[in-house]
Structure formats: C-alpha cells, structure tokens
Amino acid sequence: MARTYGRPAAALRRVRAHARSPGMRGAHRPSVLIRRGAAMSQITLPAFHMPFASAGCNPGLEKTREAAWEWAEAEGLILSVPARRKMIRTRPELWISLIFPKASQHHLDLFCQWLFWAFLVDDEFDDGPAGRDPLMCEAAITRLVDVFDGAAPRGPMEQALAGLRERTCRDRSPQWNRQFRRDTAAWLWTYYAEAVERAAGQVPSRSDFVKHRRDSVAMQPFLDLHEITAGIDLPDSARSLPAYIALRNAVTDHSGLCNDICSFEKEAALGYEHNAVRLIQRDRGSTLQEAVDEAGIQLARIAERVMRAEKELIEEIDAAGISASTRAALERCVQDYRGLVRGDFDYHARAERYTRPDLVELDARNSMSQYFAA
Numbered sequence: 001m002a003r004t005y006g007r008p009a010a011a012l013r014r015v016r017a018h019a020r021s022p023g024m025r026g027a028h029r030p031s032v033l034i035r036r037g038a039a040m041s042q043i044t045l046p047a048f049h050m051p052f053a054s055a056g057c058n059p060g061l062e063k064t065r066e067a068a069w070e071w072a073e074a075e076g077l078i079l080s081v082p083a084r085r086k087m088i089r090t091r092p093e094l095w096i097s098l099i100f101p102k103a104s105q106h107h108l109d110l111f112c113q114w115l116f117w118a119f120l121v122d123d124e125f126d127d128g129p130a131g132r133d134p135l136m137c138e139a140a141i142t143r144l145v146d147v148f149d150g151a152a153p154r155g156p157m158e159q160a161l162a163g164l165r166e167r168t169c170r171d172r173s174p175q176w177n178r179q180f181r182r183d184t185a186a187w188l189w190t191y192y193a194e195a196v197e198r199a200a201g202q203v204p205s206r207s208d209f210v211k212h213r214r215d216s217v218a219m220q221p222f223l224d225l226h227e228i229t230a231g232i233d234l235p236d237s238a239r240s241l242p243a244y245i246a247l248r249n250a251v252t253d254h255s256g257l258c259n260d261i262c263s264f265e266k267e268a269a270l271g272y273e274h275n276a277v278r279l280i281q282r283d284r285g286s287t288l289q290e291a292v293d294e295a296g297i298q299l300a301r302i303a304e305r306v307m308r309a310e311k312e313l314i315e316e317i318d319a320a321g322i323s324a325s326t327r328a329a330l331e332r333c334v335q336d337y338r339g340l341v342r343g344d345f346d347y348h349a350r351a352e353r354y355t356r357p358d359l360v361e362l363d364a365r366n367s368m369s370q371y372f373a374a
Helices: 061-074 081-090 092-099 105-127 134-148 156-169 174-200 206-216 219-230 242-269 276-284 288-320 324-350
Strands: 012-015 032-035
Touching: 061 092, 061 105, 081 105, 092 105, 092 324, 105 134, 105 156, 105 174, 105 219, 134 156, 134 174, 156 174, 174 206, 174 219, 206 219, 206 242, 206 276, 219 242, 219 324, 242 276, 242 288, 242 324, 276 288, 288 324
Parallel strands: none
Antiparallel strands: 012 032
C-alpha cells in the first residue's frame, strides 16, 4: 500500500491543461481529467499550465501494442505476472503514439519496442535489487553498454538490445549514431549513479539532480529517434547551436519534472528518493502539498523556456547563415517538439502507471529478473 501524505484526495483529480495553439492566445483547450483509485492518499495535483496544443495520437497504437508484446515474446522477454501487470498499466504504446502521432507503422513499432525495453530496464533498477547493490548494477549496466557498442549479447535483454540497435543504427549517419550512443549510454549509467548514492545514504542537491534528470528520464534518445521519423539528420554544427541545446534541455526537463510529479506517490511507496518533488520538500522544509504546488510552478516555467529557446534558435539560424536544408530540419524539430511535450504531458494523465499508485506492488526479489541473466 502507498504511504499516506498530506490531505485526502478525491477519486477524481482535475489537471487543467491550458493548451493554446500558436496565435490563439485566448483559446483554452478542454481540461484533462485524471482518474485515481480511491485507495490512494494523498495530494491534490495543481492546475498545470500547458501552452502547447495536442498533435493527436497515432492511429497505429493498437497494432503497435500487439507488435510490442509479440516482439517481447520472440526475444524471450517472458515477464513475471507482476511485471506483466506493471507493463500493461504502463502502456508504452500510448506514450509512443502520443509522442510520434505521424510516424509510420514501421517506425512506431520500432520505437515502441525501444520503450518497452527501456521500461524493463527502468523497473529493474528503480524497483529491483540491482538498484540497491552498486556492484550488481555496475556489472549489468557495463554489459548493456558493451552490447550497444558491439559485444556479443548474452541473455534475452542483451539480445533484444543488439537487435534494436542494429535495426535502428544501420542506416544512420556517423554523427547521428554518436549522438544516440552518447544519450543511451548516459541514460543507462544514471542507474549506477543512483545505486551508489542510495548505498552511501546520499541524496543529490536540487541543482545537481536537474542535470542528472536530463539523462535519467531517457527523453534524449527519443529526441534522436525523432529525426528518423522526421526524415532528417542534423549535422554536428546544428547540434552544437546553443539554442538547440537549450531547446532539447527544456523539453527533457519538462518530461523529467512532469514524470516526477506524477510518479511521486508510486516512488514514495518504494522508498525511492531520486524525485524532484521529494527534493523540493526537503530543501524548503515544506509540506508535501507545498512541494507539489511548487513543482507545478516550475513545470510552467520550463514550458516558457521551451518557447524562449525556439525564438533564440531562429535568431541563431539567421546569424549563422545555416543552409536551407539544415534550417528546414531545425524548424521541423521546433514544430514537433511542441507536440512531443504535450504528448508526454497527456500520457502521464492517462497511464495507470502514474494515475493508480495504489496498485504498486513491492519488489522483494534478491536477484535480477531472469531475462537479464546470461
């Protein structure tokens, strides 16, 4: 059962998504309703400011869901009953369909399989014994990174990773592959950093955690995958533009903080401390409700950072004399990242992984899941 914090909650929580499309400053979109279990405790979610309109949901969602489970079975990723229940509540096919509403079925399936695999990693190291044992975590992460770099896979998780990498990277440019490798490896190593801090009894400062969260939320690799479905391949010069870096950071920060707000109660039940809401509460000496409200304010400020970075990026494109093709690619990123932020926001309002913390099942294993075994 989840821990009880703060004031009691109604069974129905309202998250007002004040979504305005560009040029329609006064046109509010309908509110988004989050249904929660009556057994949960807890906090009243603030009215979140969301300035970006929904780009819709990919119509291939159901086919992608079926393909993901078929792929997992074919790869030998046989989930335990609790793990299967958790993955069903997680709905990776929903997130990927909201993030990439115009992707082809082929790309949607591939990206969803990456996400399915990533959620297995996340649950293993956030909730399982490897997240509490730095040596176990180090060995497992080292193997995954080595396999990504071409080492022979051992066991279903490594074999699945090798297959995903081959299908994804074989037709991409060297600069794209470097970026994707950097972002994927950086995400994986955040689990080791957290395992070490837990073992040492340490909790990061809020400023350090913001930097850590940019990698740990795993949004950066999916921004790389966006280039595939958008039909673009940014040169290193474009990736080095300060405003482009700021834009990616803002998109990633929004995803990380939104996730922390919506997953706080689930993570509190598991004793997981690497969460922005918990750090705000600790640093300010506030109540949990005050910390959640402050996190909502900070989330709105990050959305403003997204828009500011967009404007600055256009200015830098003009100043740098960037070619027409690269300009078009960067403008496509600006256009699609807005929908990506909104899609991520909407997903957290709909997936039971976040809306039903009362369904959390504690993981009492002392060894890693069988599909991680060699």
